[in-house]
Amino acid sequence: MSGQTSEKRRTTPWGRVLLVAVVALLVAGTGIVLIPRDSATPPPVPFSETARARALEDTLQLRGSAGALSSAAGQGAAQPALQDAVTLLTTQARALLVPSEVTPSASAPPAGAADTTTRAAFVAALSASGTQRLADANEADGGMARLLAAVGSAQVLGAEKLAGAWQLPVPNDAAASKTKMPAVTPSTAPCPSVSPTPEPTSATTDAALAATVRTHQEAVYAYQVALKRLDTAAAGTAAKGLATHELLLQQGAALTRANCGDIPASEAGYRLPGQFAQDPAAALAALESSALPVLGDLVALSTGETRAWAVDGLLAAARRSQTWGADVPALPGLTLDAGELPPLPTPDSATGTVTTTSGSTPSPAG
Known part of the structure; x- marks a missing residue:
């Protein structure tokens, strides 16, 4: 009797095989693969955010160096130039x-900056930072590219x-950036027969x-x-400016055609500002x-290529x-009110707390 009971409870091997086959078909058909989630792996940081963080770090370090040089210079002839540099870097930061x-160390100058920073080193570092920002602008997302x-x-020119x-x-x-001209190659991609004129x-x-x-x-x-x-x-x-704009006009037209856009028709004449007759140099500056x-x-x-040409x-x-x-x-190329920018955090040397500043000069601690 017991032998008959054990035979009834025994699972048929073919039933197990069928169950495994059905599960395998479901997995293969839906592409589902069960992989344990690695919660310790952080998501990748976008390039634009990395470039912004690097730019902020470099700018704050340069600001600290400019402040150290300014303190060392006292009231000498170099003071106005250094104050302009501090103002520039404060606004950019x-x-x-x-x-x-908003951290206590965000705007503190490097330790010993007043002893190690020289004018030549500061100029080289400022130019190198500006060049890096321009390179990053070619790869960053739209709004961040414009900021970079x-x-x-401004840093290169400063x-x-x-x-x-x-x-x-x-x-x-x-110096190299003065003669840098992008090569514009004609597009081989077909363009629509009718290109709508953009608003x-x-x-x-x-x-x-x-x-x-x-x-x-x-x-021109x-x-x-x-x-x-x-x-x-x-x-x-x-005369050099005229030749430059004539070349840039040709390049802009070539890029427009490569982007399948319509080149605006030039006018016979343009309205010039009233100051043109009295002060043409100031009018050209404007x-x-x-x-x-x-x-x-x-x-x-x-x-x-268009982004590189624009930068x-x-x-x-x-x-x-x-x-x-x-x-x-x-911030050339941006229209904004500097008063609306967030203030920089600065450490309070007496209390160790964080305060903020929107002024043009660093605090004694930073």
Whole structure:
């Protein structure tokens, strides 16, 4: 009797085989693979965030070095240039800051900076930081690319300005950027037979390229008029500016065609500001400065070769505006109110607590 019971309870081997086969088919059909979740592996940090964090770190270190040099210089002739550098780097650091980075060490200068920082080392570090920001702008996401390009352009030009004021050699990376011209190759990809004309206010690559082409068209006309009104020395600078804008206009048109966009038709003449007759140099400075936000838009809205051309163009336009006597802002290509930027955290040397500052000079501790 017991033998019969054990036979009834015994599972048929073919039943097990069938069950395993059905499960295997389900797994193969749905592509489901059960893998234990590794909760200890953090998600990858986006490049734009990494580039922003590096830019903030470098800018804060440079700010600390500028403050140390300023303290060592006292009331000497170098003080105005150093104060300008501190103001520049403070504004840029505030623009690069995010709320989660309010830490006591965020704005403290490196230990011993007052003893080790020299003018030559500071100029070289400022130029190298700016060059790195420009390189990162080519790879970052739109809005961050624009910010990095603005920071980089101002830092490179700030290094050049300090080198001139202190009679130091211009850093190699800054000097090389003066003649950097991107090569524009014709596109072999087919374009639609009808390319819609972008709205002037639309946020697209086509619209940004069209706006940039129009700035160069206007600049060519303005420089042609200015050549007849400037003295001999200034006319030579204007002639170089005219040739540069003619080349940039050709490159902008080629990029527009490569992006399957419509090239804006040039006008027979452009309305020039009233000051053009009395002070053409100041008018050219204003003209070059007005192109910075347009190029900033193109940096943010483009990629690849067009982005690289826009980043180089932003630096070059800021340099031309400076050549004509304009003050280059801390963030060329961006339109913002510095008073709306978050303040920098600074450590209180007496209490060790964190306070914030939005001023142009670092606190005694930072």
